[in-house]
Amino acid sequence: MRLKEGLVGVVPEERLARLSSRFHVIGDIAILYLDPELDGYKDEIASALLDQCRNVRTVFNKITPLEGERRTSRLELLAGEGNSFTVHREFGFRYHLDVARVFFNSRLGYERMRVAVQVKAGEEALVLFAGVGPFAIPPAARGARVVALEKSPEACSWLAENARENGVAERIAVINADAFSMAALLKRRFDRAIVPAPYGMDRIVDALPGMLRRGGIIHFYTFKKAQQIEGLKKSYEDLGLEVLLCRRCGNVAPNVSRWAFDMQKI
CATH class of the missing domain: 3.40.50.150 (Vaccinia Virus protein VP39)
Incomplete structure (x- = not known):
């Protein structure tokens, strides 16, 4: 999926260059790590991601690097329900977790x-x-x-x-x-x-x-x-x-x- 393509003409070209098309998907939650220069376009970026990735229901922005003994980041809700609990499915296994806590x-x-x-x-x-x-x-x-x-x-x-x-x-x-x-x-x-x-x-x-x-x-x-x-x-x-x-x-x-x-x- 190419997130940037859906934002051409929405986010100015010089700002769009700072957006990574890579993001982290855990269960039905997507976690971005947005450059501060994109602060004014968070809603547009989150909406584009939800439009392109139908299995995602919630989008967070990681606003700190991993910190503390739990190795978690502070998250900012950009779109969706705001619940940080999810179930991640992988090779037939199911993992319940709270992405904000673990x-x-x-x-x-x-x-x-x-x-x-x-x-x-x-x-x-x-x-x-x-x-x-x-x-x-x-x-x-x-x-x-x-x-x-x-x-x-x-x-x-x-x-x-x-x-x-x-x-x-x-x-x-x-x-x-x-x-x-x-x-x-x-x-x-x-x-x-x-x-x-x-x-x-x-x-x-x-x-x-x-x-x-x-x-x-x-x-x-x-x-x-x-x-x-x-x-x-x-x-x-x-x-x-x-x-x-x-x-x-x-x-x-x-x-x-x-x-x-x-x-x-x-």
Whole structure:
């Protein structure tokens, strides 16, 4: 969908150049991040989006970057009902959440399923920074026993509800805790660790080998520039990990991308 095309002749050309055609859709909610120079055209932009995207009922503008432990932004209602609750559907799973209260990235759907299809029934999997459950629920649906750590109490409540909604509550243990306390909390080792680490949380990788059985797999996500990747691979090898796969999975800032690493404990 090309949002800008619907606004030609409505928004002046020099202002329209500042509008990104990319926006975030979670369930039936769209979230824009508008340049301040477009403040006078918010209604027109929101109306164009609703006209072009029939599955969207509410449009918000993100007016702050992610902030706080919940990793949420302050949102400004531009159009629609104003309710920030939604149900996001992804590969047959349903995730209930409040976009104003908890973090959710709908753009990682492919990654979540790429990881999930590698999981075997009977595995013991650890999911850190679990949020409302999109990295924890698909592995549980494939028969894994999952321990999911999440620091936000509100996200934990949604995770527990989503586990019930998707029929996997008996295979997911939800723990409201800081991921960095995992070694003290969990006196056990796992077959697999899934770690969609937030920006700036790379140091968590140092503790992961100690949480895995030999031959165990880590799926780790980090934010880096391309020229940093070779050095990063070497640092992981120094931890006793073999890098099986490294792939870029989305740009987040100029020259900075999200990278996925699949690694095995040697």
